[in-house]
Each structure stands twice: as C-alpha cells, then as structure tokens.
Amino acid sequence: MSQLKTKHLLGIKNLDREDIELIFQTAANFKEVINRPIKKVPSLRDVTVANVFFENSTRTKLSFELAEKRLSADVINFSASGSSVKKGETLLDTVNNILAMKVDMVVMRHSSPGAPHFLAKHIDANIINAGDGTHEHPTQALLDSFSIQETCGQVEGKKVVIVGDILHSRVALSNIFALQTLGAEVMVCGPATLLPKHIRELGVKVETDIKKALEWCDVANILRIQLERQQMKYFPSLREYSNYFGVNKQLLDSLKKEITIMHPGPINRGVEITSDVADSDHSIILQQVENGVAIRMAVLYLLAGVT
Amino acid sequence: MQKRLLFDSPLLKVTISRLCQQLIEVHGDFSQSVIIGMQPRGIYLAERIKEELESLVAKDIHLGYLDTTFHRDDFRRRDEPITPSQTKIPFLIENKNVILVDDVLFTGRTVRAALDAMNTFGRPAKVELLVLIDRLYSRHIPVEANYVGRKVNTIQSQKVLVELDEKQKEDHIWLITKEE
Structure with a gap:
C-alpha cells in the first residue's frame, strides 16, 4: 500500500x-x-x-x-x-x-x-x-518519461536531448526535472536565443549543433516552436530554423545509431520535424x-x- | 498472539486435489471453462489448481489474473489506497464458465468487486467461486463459495495468514488471534 x-x-x-x-x-x-x-x-x-x-x-x-x-x-x-x-x-x-x-x-x-x-x-x-x-506541465513530463521507460526499458542512464524552444517551454522544464529525478542525463539543444541564460545551473548539457546533440542521445524530444509566446523574433525565419534545427530523415540517416523520436504535439510538420520522421518507426508520438x-x-x- | 495452523503442505495437497476432482465433476474436460485467479494472493492457488487439473484432464486450461483494485467500494474510505496488481486475461470470457479463485472468503466485498471487474471482459455463461478458506458468519454481502477448502469459524479481529511456498514444501496457513 x-x-x-x-x-x-x-x-x-x-x-x-x-x-x-x-x-x-x-x-x-x-x-x-x-x-x-x-x-x-x-x-x-x-x-x-x-x-x-x-x-x-x-x-x-x-x-x-x-x-x-x-x-x-x-x-x-x-x-x-x-x-x-x-x-x-x-x-x-x-x-x-x-x-x-x-x-x-x-x-x-x-x-x-x-x-x-x-x-x-x-x-x-x-x-x-x-x-x-x-x-x-507535469503530466506531459510524466507521460514522456513513462513512454521512454516503456520503449527503452528504463529511464535511468538514458541520454535525452530536448530540442527547440526551451525558453518558452513548460514541457522542457518539467521534462528536465522528471528525467533528472529518474536518473537520466539531459541535454537541451536549440538556437542560442531560445536557450534560457542560466539553464546549465539545472545540471543539463547545452548544445547548439543539432547533429552533435542527436549523435549524443538515445532519445530526442522535439518541441514545437511556440510562435504564440514569442513577442519578438528569436530567429530570422521558420525556414532558417528548420534548416538548422529541423529533424529530418537525412539527418537521422547520417547518425551512426538509431534514436527514439518524441514530440509533445501539436506538430508543426516541416518546421521542427519533417513528416517522414514524425511518421517513422522510430517515432513514438502516438504512443505518447x-x-x-x-x-x-x-x-x-x-x-x-x-x- | 496465538497462531493456529489451518493447513500445512501435505494437507493442502490433499485439499487441492479434492477441489480439482469436484471441479472436474462439474466442468468435465474444461473446454468451456476458464480459471481466473484474484490478485494479489488468489493467483498462487489458481496456478496450483491449473497445474493439478492439467495433469488430470491432460489438456491446457486457460488461467487469467484479475485485479479488483479499481472496482473496490472502499476507495477514498480507507486510510491508504491499495496498490493495484496486474490484470491479465488473454482470452475471451464471453459465454464461458468462469471459476473465480481466491485464498480467503471473508466479507465478500472483494468478490463483489471481482464480479464487477469481470463484466468489462464480457458476459460469462456462469460464474463460480472457489476459496481455500471460508470464514463463516463474516459476510457483509450475500456471497457464498461453490467450492471450499475448509470452513473456519472466526471472529472479526482474527486474521488468516497464507504463506504459500513455490516449491510446495513449506506451505502454511495460519489463523492468528491477537490477544486483548
């Protein structure tokens, strides 16, 4: 009991x-x-x-x-x-x-x-x-970690990168707390303008090169670009964001390993993640x-x- | 604290084989019957009964586990919630004869919850209840078992402690009386 x-x-x-x-x-x-x-x-x-x-x-x-x-x-x-x-x-x-x-x-x-x-x-x-x-956004973080545990067997010791708009994301903050409590290593990756200044103090790794981040991780949790929370321009254009930080099949194929792809939804297809990745076998978006x-x-x- | 031994391994073995003979009398070759063990403790007894029955009728018998936690009527009324166990019923119970198996029948409330929980898996043709220990005169609701290992007169404050051993050598079932 x-x-x-x-x-x-x-x-x-x-x-x-x-x-x-x-x-x-x-x-x-x-x-x-x-x-x-x-x-x-x-x-x-x-x-x-x-x-x-x-x-x-x-x-x-x-x-x-x-x-x-x-x-x-x-x-x-x-x-x-x-x-x-x-x-x-x-x-x-x-x-x-x-x-x-x-x-x-x-x-x-x-x-x-x-x-x-x-x-x-x-x-x-x-x-x-x-x-x-x-x-x-605690229930989102719980379901994310639960999905990782279901897919990878356990959360402890897993390397998880959270990609995208960390600055405006409640999903990112709750995920960092949940993953760290369960013993995972966490990295955040995104344009420098969308990474909070003192994020390292939470004990997470910081990376601005998406390829390096994906090489490092077992699981990538890709966040939506929250245009509604952005009062000013944090990056020049969606197209540029998608060029530098979008996760596409070509990028995943170039890695030496297979990683699990997550997204809390709603997806901006073609911006932070392409359709072929979102709908692929590596994606556990619907399972989430x-x-x-x-x-x-x-x-x-x-x-x-x-x- | 006083402990009275109700079952040891040899007696338990005899009782289980008697219960199995009674089951075969009613259910024949078990082609239309399934066993469902009630979590958490009824499943060990259910496993033994399945094993014994399979050796008697020489065929595989369906066994499922049913957890009643979410169907209990005392949720939010007891001090702490009960931790749920796994429900695993990998077959259809629609139109089957279901034998519910539990170790102890006391107030009957768990059986009520089990009947409720079972409804979510279909409508069985018939449901029977098998228990190892029937604590007489303790029922809160009108539930009785069809097959009983042993009937015991108890008072409310007594407890039945079931210790089943995987190797079936050191089984003990005790009636525990706390001294005033």
Whole structure:
C-alpha cells in the first residue's frame, strides 16, 4: 500500500522518485484498463472534476476528460473564452464559484506561471496543473518519461536531448526535472536565443549543433516552436530554423545509431520535424498520446486517494 | 498472539486435489471453462489448481489474473489506497464458465468487486467461486463459495495468514488471534 506524498500535482519539482514510480506503476495498470473491450472502471464514481482551462488546449484537455470519464468521475468543463472571466472576475472568485458547486478536483491550465500554486494555497480541492504559462506541465513530463521507460526499458542512464524552444517551454522544464529525478542525463539543444541564460545551473548539457546533440542521445524530444509566446523574433525565419534545427530523415540517416523520436504535439510538420520522421518507426508520438490518458488516470486516481 | 495452523503442505495437497476432482465433476474436460485467479494472493492457488487439473484432464486450461483494485467500494474510505496488481486475461470470457479463485472468503466485498471487474471482459455463461478458506458468519454481502477448502469459524479481529511456498514444501496457513 502506498500513496502520493502530495495532495496536488503542481509540478514535477514537488515529486520525488518514489512518487513518480508509483504513478508509473499505477499508469501501467490503467494502460491495461484502457485496452480492454470496456475501458471504464468505477473508481471515481463519487468524485466531480472541473477542467478549468484559461488557455487553449486540444490534446491535454481531451486527454484529461477521457481519463476522468474512464474513471467514472463526473466532469465539468470550463474555458475562459465565453465566460465571466471576460467580465472581470478574478481567478480565485471563478474557482471558488466552481467549487461552491461541490467539485472535488480541479484540473487547471493558465497562462500565468504559479497560478495553480496560488490556488492550492487558497482552496481545499485537489489541484492538477495542466500547464502554467512557461513554468511546468507535469503530466506531459510524466507521460514522456513513462513512454521512454516503456520503449527503452528504463529511464535511468538514458541520454535525452530536448530540442527547440526551451525558453518558452513548460514541457522542457518539467521534462528536465522528471528525467533528472529518474536518473537520466539531459541535454537541451536549440538556437542560442531560445536557450534560457542560466539553464546549465539545472545540471543539463547545452548544445547548439543539432547533429552533435542527436549523435549524443538515445532519445530526442522535439518541441514545437511556440510562435504564440514569442513577442519578438528569436530567429530570422521558420525556414532558417528548420534548416538548422529541423529533424529530418537525412539527418537521422547520417547518425551512426538509431534514436527514439518524441514530440509533445501539436506538430508543426516541416518546421521542427519533417513528416517522414514524425511518421517513422522510430517515432513514438502516438504512443505518447495513448500513455497520456493512462498517466492522467493514474494521477487523478492517486490524488483522489490521498486522505 | 496465538497462531493456529489451518493447513500445512501435505494437507493442502490433499485439499487441492479434492477441489480439482469436484471441479472436474462439474466442468468435465474444461473446454468451456476458464480459471481466473484474484490478485494479489488468489493467483498462487489458481496456478496450483491449473497445474493439478492439467495433469488430470491432460489438456491446457486457460488461467487469467484479475485485479479488483479499481472496482473496490472502499476507495477514498480507507486510510491508504491499495496498490493495484496486474490484470491479465488473454482470452475471451464471453459465454464461458468462469471459476473465480481466491485464498480467503471473508466479507465478500472483494468478490463483489471481482464480479464487477469481470463484466468489462464480457458476459460469462456462469460464474463460480472457489476459496481455500471460508470464514463463516463474516459476510457483509450475500456471497457464498461453490467450492471450499475448509470452513473456519472466526471472529472479526482474527486474521488468516497464507504463506504459500513455490516449491510446495513449506506451505502454511495460519489463523492468528491477537490477544486483548
């Protein structure tokens, strides 16, 4: 018998290795559940979950909603567009109003880093961070590491490079924490303008030559160029980015080894990754999506069980 | 603490072969029957029964493992969640006769959860329950076993400790009474 040491999933930074391994073990059981003819278990039948999305999302929102429904939870969805947020309601008021309707768990995405941490201090419900600005995206990092463990046998000792827009990426930061906690070596690679200044202090290697980075790694996690977060030009053109940092088949063929390709989605085909790589046998992009549901079921289940 | 021995290896062997004979009486050559061991501890007994049955009917018998954790009715009501185990049912149970196997039948709640969990794999023709130890007068719900190794009178505070040995030499099943 074991349970998580935390009541909320705010970031990977708050988890230790034991917690992550418990989530993985539970997720493996849920992966079996979602491959059954009837993919539903009654565990959370008396739990109501609110998905509160102040920022756009397709994959994460669908994945959470599916995970909640497969656990038999009651689900309500809220998105900021078309809501009273537009009328000037504060975050705390919005969430307190939702909680007044007797909600037990809140899954929240917000454009401000720290928004879920703020909420956790003020309300009783379990909070799951589904992405807070450029800070953390813990469930994505968990499903990424879980997919690496599934494909490579283990995460410990593996070399993982995260390629692309590290500066604006919450996926990158959460991935760095998760991979390091599990004992992997991490490198970040991208244009110097998109690498945070003091990133080395997190204990990661830094590389600006994509070929060298790919030669070094076992797994490459290729991030999307987040044009919506870039207020200024960090590189001259998408075409130039794709020339210098895009991962294509020619580049992979020139390596002396085979590596696993990951991408958190949504893919900008032809920018950070070409179609022939994204759809190749080395790519586990769709496996990541499948694992996303299992990981989120595990997180919801384990947090609901914390007493 | 008092310990009373309910089964040792020789007695367990005799009991298992009796249970297997009873199973064959009902299920014949097992062409329409499958065994499902309940995680975590029922699977070891289920494996032994499968082995014994296979030597008696000289054919492969389907054995699956069923974990009931996500179907339990005490989630969020107990101090800590139970760690789930693997469910592995690599065959169809639709229209099959299913024999659920567990080591101890106590309140009956795990069996209820198992019946619920099993529904996600299809609709069996018939479900039976086999247990090694039946703790009498302890049921919270109306569940009874079809095949019983031994019936034992117990009180709520007593515990049954099952220690099955892989080599089948040092098996022990104890009834433990905590002193007041």
